[in-house]
Amino acid sequence: MNISPMKNAWRHVFQERTCPPHAVLTDPGQAANVAEHRKSCPVCAMMKETKVDYELWKEFGKQLVAEWPAPGSPDVGSGQVWSLRRCKGGWDAGFRHINPPLVLVLEVFGDVDGIRVAQVFDEGLLAHEGDVELGHGLGLAESWNTYALDRNDLDLCFGQVDASTLEAVKAAGSGSVPELDEFPTIWHFRQLELEVGSFMAMDAMGRLMERHERNAVREEFADVGAVRAKVLAFDSRIRLGKAENGLEMVATAELPEELMLKAAAGEEGLCPFTVVSVGGTTNRCHGALAELLELDHRDTVIRVTGRIPEEYSEGLLFAWWRRSDVGLEEGMARFEPSEGIFSASFPGKSELDFELGEPVLLLVQIDDAHD
């Protein structure tokens, strides 16, 4: 039966956004999910099975893009159009495989390594009020569908729009929401685009919030003198050494014995660490023990994985690698409180660093109730 161009366009976008890509279709580990998708995808149900000659399409693709400028990875800036990393895609609860769209970078938030983006599509028949043509084969920006992402979510840059186009997108986004009652296909398309956007943003939101909290904690611990005063106001017996910032000072603090009750064991595979509370008039401190599950050195990177006791169901973890003759060097720490598992990595480390050094952990808990 005939299909109207607009319906055909909508059907295509529906597939583009929700049907599994080649890499997933051909992954044996995804076969069950793909089968489940095919059972319930309204578009797949209507499509006749097409045998695809991959070699021909591969060659076609290669020839098609041969003379186009190759995408690159420049410093991230406003006005650029990027693809998102493959890992941003995934299955939703209804077995739709949400595929990462192209995005236009509207703003860069340097403090949290974040960006605000507008989602991009290229199906002109579905364009409506609030969509801005970007030109240069980049598609149209959805000024009504903007969200925050992690800068690391970006994969490759496909072009840059000029300042006036960028402003046009921002201006269109501040306009009123158009009435779409008379355009049901556009309405459905936009609902799906918002769902895709929310899928992309959801995954990044936790990381951006954590970075924001980390920044706030670093700011709180920036003034060494003030931190020293607040820690000593909590317990004057705590011994604090010289340090570049309050975080390192507290991480290496020597606590009196009764504050170390939870960190008394000295067995191998256990790592005593300090837990500090912030937000009150004093900085409460006590010791705890982390279980080290893995500690290895590979390709100049030391990696530590471990478990934090269950009672610490929230907090931000900071990690350093310490060599007594070198001092502390901060690494990247990740802590998933719901699972109690943490990981830390320390790049640029030699075998000697690994043999002579040890990890130092600090768990910061935000608590403004204790005082």
Added chain:
Amino acid sequence: MTRNIFQKWLRSDAGVAFLRENRFLTHDEESEGEKTFWEFLSCRGGGSQAALQVLVQKEDWEGLLRKVRILHAGFVAEQNRDPLYQRIRQVLQGADESYGYQPGRKYSWYGAAGSGAEEAEPFKSLIARGYIPSYPTIEPEAVKKEGGILLLASTFRGQLAAHFGKDYRIPLRCLSDYIRNGYDVGLVYGQEDMAKAGNSRFSSKKGDFVAPSVPQSGEDGEWRHPDKAKAQSRQQTASLLVATDTLRSAMNIQFDEEELAGFAGAVAHLLERENLLLLLCLRMFCELTMAQVARILGYAGASGVDAPLRRAQALIEQACSVHEGLGRDDLDDEMFVRFTGLLLEKCKEEDCSRNSQEKR
């Protein structure tokens, strides 16, 4: 026009194999329009360059196939529209860079390049703002020839720049209106077809335009679903929808029962996954009241059924939006009744039956 690597490849043995394998026309059968499609595609991917590059980079061949097909469908639909517009596009596409041809999915432009360039307003608005067009003296046939069209494109661009003081990015539609305003284009492209530019069909072999092969619809709205009238007023899709619906009406195409059954099966699965099929069935097929449905499904009261029922309706509506004849804008009553019948047949629950005690 210099053929690029892609064009050359399409004409190589490998390219021919690709076209045949994917059921695009072979070289021998390739019409002028089909040739232009590959040129259209190789020039910024017909407006989808970045999207095509992503598919190639991610090696998503199924996705690339779908993308090329939809681009092809859009291109063919465009080919069936205004012949003067198509000829202008064809000529400017092959012109040198100084003409600044910029292809797009829906519209194309020429003139000032860069997305920062200001776009010229529609021709009527330009006139309203005091622009008085003037025209070079040319032979009637020139409005179809490459030289003539390029001359008119340059003249129009120059006049706008002189009058408004800026080099515009000019929609080809605007140039087409300029030409039509100054010359009796119908003499060259065919009178009747020019009067119905939106429904014309292009015959490339003869190089002229022939009337549509299907009967025209009657008065506006005659064949349309009442709810569609407003939606179809939308400029950017109207002519395309008219063409399709006219064709369907003329050919009296019935829906494909097998395809509809497959579609209904998928929707049933969607509903079943969220335990909504029985609920829907009890309400629609068994025609129980909300209170009765609530009792059977163990809800405390009738209001408990409200949210899941709305969820079921939303799922159905979204799924139906991709099916021709089942969307809110193109609802075909007969097809929808058949669809709901097929959908509810999928419900195998014991609680759902005509003999339900609750019904009485």
